[in-house]
Amino acid sequence: MSDSKLPLAGVKVMDFSWAVVGNTCAKMLGDLGADMLKIENPGRASLERMSRPVKNVPVAPPNDNPWFANLATSKFSLTLDMRNPASREVVDAIIDWADLVLENFSPGTMDKLGVGWDALRARKPSIIMASGSIFGQTGPLGSLGGSEVSGSAWSGRVFMTGEADRPPNLPGLTYGDSVTPFLLATAVIAALENRDRTGEGCRIDAAMVEALGQQMLPYILEAQHRRDAGEDERLPRTGNRSPRMSPHGVFPASGEDMWIAIAVETDAQFASLCQMMDRPELARDERFATLAARKANEDELEAIVADYTRVRDRYDTMMELQAAGVPAGAVQHIADVMDRDPQIAHRRHFRPVEHKVIGTFDHERTPVELTKTPGRMFPAPGLGEHTEMICREMLGFSAGDFERLREQGVFGKVD
Amino acid sequence: MKSTLLESVRIVDLTTREGWDCGRFLASLGAEVIRVDLPGADTGEDWSIGQADKHCVAIDYEGDGLPLLRELIAGSAMVIESFTPGHMDELGLGHEALLAANPRLVTVSITPFGQTGPYANLLGSELVVSAMSGSLSMSGYPDRAPVKEAGDALFYHAAMVAAAGGMAALRHARLTGEGQQVDVSAQEVAQIRNTISSMQYQFDKNERGRIGIMMDSGRGPTRGIWDLKEGHAVASLMAPGSPGQKAAAMWMKEEGFPNPIEGVEANPFRPDPELVAKWLPALSDFLETREREEVIEKALTIDTGILPVNEPRHLLDDEHLADRGFLQKREGDGPSVFPEFFVKTDKMDQTRVNLPGAPVAVSSLADIAAIASEGEVR
Numbered sequence: 001m002s003d004s005k006l007p008l009a010g011v012k013v014m015d016f017s018w019a020v021v022g023n024t025c026a027k028m029l030g031d032l033g034a035d036m037l038k039i040e041n042p043g044r045a046s047l048e049r050m051s052r053p054v055k056n057v058p059v060a061p062p063n064d065n066p067w068f069a070n071l072a073t074s075k076f077s078l079t080l081d082m083r084n085p086a087s088r089e090v091v092d093a094i095i096d097w098a099d100l101v102l103e104n105f106s107p108g109t110m111d112k113l114g115v116g117w118d119a120l121r122a123r124k125p126s127i128i129m130a131s132g133s134i135f136g137q138t139g140p141l142g143s144l145g146g147s148e149v150s151g152s153a154w155s156g157r158v159f160m161t162g163e164a165d166r167p168p169n170l171p172g173l174t175y176g177d178s179v180t181p182f183l184l185a186t187a188v189i190a191a192l193e194n195r196d197r198t199g200e201g202c203r204i205d206a207a208m209v210e211a212l213g214q215q216m217l218p219y220i221l222e223a224q225h226r227r228d229a230g231e232d233e234r235l236p237r238t239g240n241r242s243p244r245m246s247p248h249g250v251f252p253a254s255g256e257d258m259w260i261a262i263a264v265e266t267d268a269q270f271a272s273l274c275q276m277m278d279r280p281e282l283a284r285d286e287r288f289a290t291l292a293a294r295k296a297n298e299d300e301l302e303a304i305v306a307d308y309t310r311v312r313d314r315y316d317t318m319m320e321l322q323a324a325g326v327p328a329g330a331v332q333h334i335a336d337v338m339d340r341d342p343q344i345a346h347r348r349h350f351r352p353v354e355h356k357v358i359g360t361f362d363h364e365r366t367p368v369e370l371t372k373t374p375g376r377m378f379p380a381p382g383l384g385e386h387t388e389m390i391c392r393e394m395l396g397f398s399a400g401d402f403e404r405l406r407e408q409g410v411f412g413k414v415d
Numbered sequence: 416m417k418s419t420l421l422e423s424v425r426i427v428d429l430t431t432r433e434g435w436d437c438g439r440f441l442a443s444l445g446a447e448v449i450r451v452d453l454p455g456a457d458t459g460e461d462w463s464i465g466q467a468d469k470h471c472v473a474i475d476y477e478g479d480g481l482p483l484l485r486e487l488i489a490g491s492a493m494v495i496e497s498f499t500p501g502h503m504d505e506l507g508l509g510h511e512a513l514l515a516a517n518p519r520l521v522t523v524s525i526t527p528f529g530q531t532g533p534y535a536n537l538l539g540s541e542l543v544v545s546a547m548s549g550s551l552s553m554s555g556y557p558d559r560a561p562v563k564e565a566g567d568a569l570f571y572h573a574a575m576v577a578a579a580g581g582m583a584a585l586r587h588a589r590l591t592g593e594g595q596q597v598d599v600s601a602q603e604v605a606q607i608r609n610t611i612s613s614m615q616y617q618f619d620k621n622e623r624g625r626i627g628i629m630m631d632s633g634r635g636p637t638r639g640i641w642d643l644k645e646g647h648a649v650a651s652l653m654a655p656g657s658p659g660q661k662a663a664a665m666w667m668k669e670e671g672f673p674n675p676i677e678g679v680e681a682n683p684f685r686p687d688p689e690l691v692a693k694w695l696p697a698l699s700d701f702l703e704t705r706e707r708e709e710v711i712e713k714a715l716t717i718d719t720g721i722l723p724v725n726e727p728r729h730l731l732d733d734e735h736l737a738d739r740g741f742l743q744k745r746e747g748d749g750p751s752v753f754p755e756f757f758v759k760t761d762k763m764d765q766t767r768v769n770l771p772g773a774p775v776a777v778s779s780l781a782d783i784a785a786i787a788s789e790g791e792v793r
Contacts (some may be wrong), residue, residue, distance in 0.1 A: 040735055049625050053632070053633020071610070141735040146720070149630060153648075154725050156727040160727065175568060178607060178608045179600060183579075184758070186441075194420040207759070209736070214440075215567075227731065244457065250560040250562070258625070263543055265540070283727055327538035332552065333549065334612040337547075338617070343605070357509050367787070371595045371597075372587075
């Protein structure tokens with residue numbers, strides 16, 4: 001099963017991932033070559049199997065969900081009813097096989113299932129256990145479940161996103177769910193390296209609120225500075241503006257809901273922007289000649305820039321400003337990204353993968369290019385698709401033992 | 416507190432601001448990260464924070480110091496950079512050139528659009544990459560311009576992906592002797608946050624847009640942000656019949672607030688619009704009378720799933736983060752609090768995070784080794 005041309009070839013993962021944090025981490029490990037053994041309870045399969053955000057697909061639950069298919073590439077599926085005591089025989093065999101146990105249940109769930117950290121390391125001291133959660137495995141809030149929104153709200157990130165005259169807004173896409181998996185994956189590979197060096201296992205506890213707390217660090221430190229100085233420690237939302245750049249905003253372009261982002265960091269870039277706007281005199285105007293002056297007169301400046309952009313095509317403006325050395329980008333919608341962006345196409349970010357139920361459709365690749373070991377994507381498994389293969393070929397159960405376990409109801413009932 | 420997992424790994428960090436967090440994260444896992452700046456580089460407090468737990472030296476690698484930097488990289492496992500594609504080659508530090516002296520070398524490159532392709536050399540700030548990735552079009556209110564997310568969210572994300580990709584390449588190099596370049600495009604990294612959109616667009620030709628205080632996990636918009644007596648809360652799973660709704664209704668009853676759908680059996684997976692229309696205004700009226708502290712208490716005691724929208728200042732007094740050892744007070748110059756780790760492990764030492772002063776000019780590997788072995792990061 002292992003392919004030595006893949007960077008994580010030979011790494012064996014007992015994957016209990018149930019939602020986006022775990023499944024995104026698992027996708028990366030699998031796409032880069034790890035042997036991923038995904039364990040699902042047929043009565044409570046992965047969240048992305050059960051949620052149905054896409055309508056126009058063949059109806060064949062639980063294997064008809066493109067969201068799951070996109071996230072669950074490069075792994076094998078085994079169903080297991082862990083409430084059935086007879087399942088322990090299989091669980092122990094998987095622990096003996098695995099280098100890593102990955103999970104993102106609410107804290108405490110793995111203990112209840114008999115596969116908590118103490119049980120795992122008692123059976124196999126070199127095992128690595130990696131958990132992703134919202135608040136972490138310990139602490140006063142450690143017992144709380146939650147979601148992407150809970151972690152983002154707790155970290156201060158939601159509060160600081162938006163404009164001062166309106167409530168904060170929720171970006172309509174994930175962030176904590178998408179960032180935390182890569183902290184988890186980094187720590188997992190670091191732990192594998194440490195294990196190979198020392199023989200020791202490792203317990204990894206990645207909390208979304210801490211992953212996001214690091215990203216929010218400048219705001220946290222600013223609040224502390226203000227507190228230390230006896231100033232008002234409440235920070236305002238600042239929309240698209242930046243303390244380090246001006247103009248720094250999103251300006252209208254021709255067409256409905258069309259916009260262009262412009263981010264001017266230096267006076268030279270501002271002079272180029274003025275040239276392109278056919279207003280070269282503004283670069284010398286005392287209201288705008290320096291960053292401090294531009295910040296002081298930002299409303300007026302933004303109105304001037306908007307007058308320039310609103311009658312122009314967003315891509316024309318982007319390419320002309322870029323050619324003049326001004327950072328600018330068209331605000332792309334998903335259709336633009338998927339159908340129109342030559343960079344995304346060149347990098348083959350979306351790659352067709354044939355799925356047994358859904359057919360061939362574009363999957364997002366794990367977004368990292370390793371030049372010598374570029375990774376893989378094979379289709380997401382159906383629920384329990386590989387149960388027999390895993391037990392027989394990967395875990396070494398005989399045909400008779402497998403039948404016995406099946407008759408004991410160890411693998412649950414898959415409709 | 417640092418993990419000790421990577422204590423045998425030396426990494427050279429040449430990144431611009433966009434890539435600082437990659438080396439900072441790997442240093443928190445125990446790597447010996449040698450941060451190299453040009454003499455005279457701007458090294459204020461922002462810079463110092465970005466170099467936490469790194470060993471900081473100044474080498475004139477655009478001039479006489481190039482051989483020294485090449486020598487340093489030859490003895491390292493990884494170099495991290497975030498220059499415009501091609502700049503490392505111009506400096507004489509391109510990946511292929513460095514491999515000659517160190518075939519196992521991993522070069523991690525973090526850029527707005529990646530090393531290759533028609534946009535590879537476009538100028539890309541956080542805002543510009545956000546625009547081009549499709550994420551900016553999803554943030555804000557529908558009647559206004561899109562609004563960027565807080566901070567440098569996209570480049571932080573790209574730095575974390577780069578760390579993971581770099582570690583995978585490092586493992587491959589150790590096991591096979593083969594080094595390689597790890598090429599991270601912040602645009603691509605940001606795109607994977609928008610999976611539901613890319614799936615809905617492919618299959619349903621549905622294009623999602625900005626929805627302000629609402630949220631949509633794929634089944635249509637529901638209210639996500641609510642007003643409290645002071646400030647805001649998030650509550651997303653409030654469909655009639657859901658566990659969160661039942662807990663909130665219990666809380667309302669305790670406080671003497673009417674529940675317009677009390678006693679009604681409801682299926683949360685197929686919300687009845689009439690019940691929703693009765694329930695949500697009642698919940699909104701109730702939450703507008705509640706304090707932040709009560710919201711936290713009820714989340715903990717009856718699992719409402721409702722949590723406050725914290726301001727950054729709230730994290731300074733956060734008992735949970737303090738209990739976990741994450742946000743800790745510091746003495747001396749610089750910030751008076753600082754986070755101690757990115758990921759918690761059972762392999763952490765008790766050394767406190769160090770924020771370096773200005774980089775030290777060095778002229779030999781022995782100088783660098785002396786700085787790296789001081790135990791305390793300068």
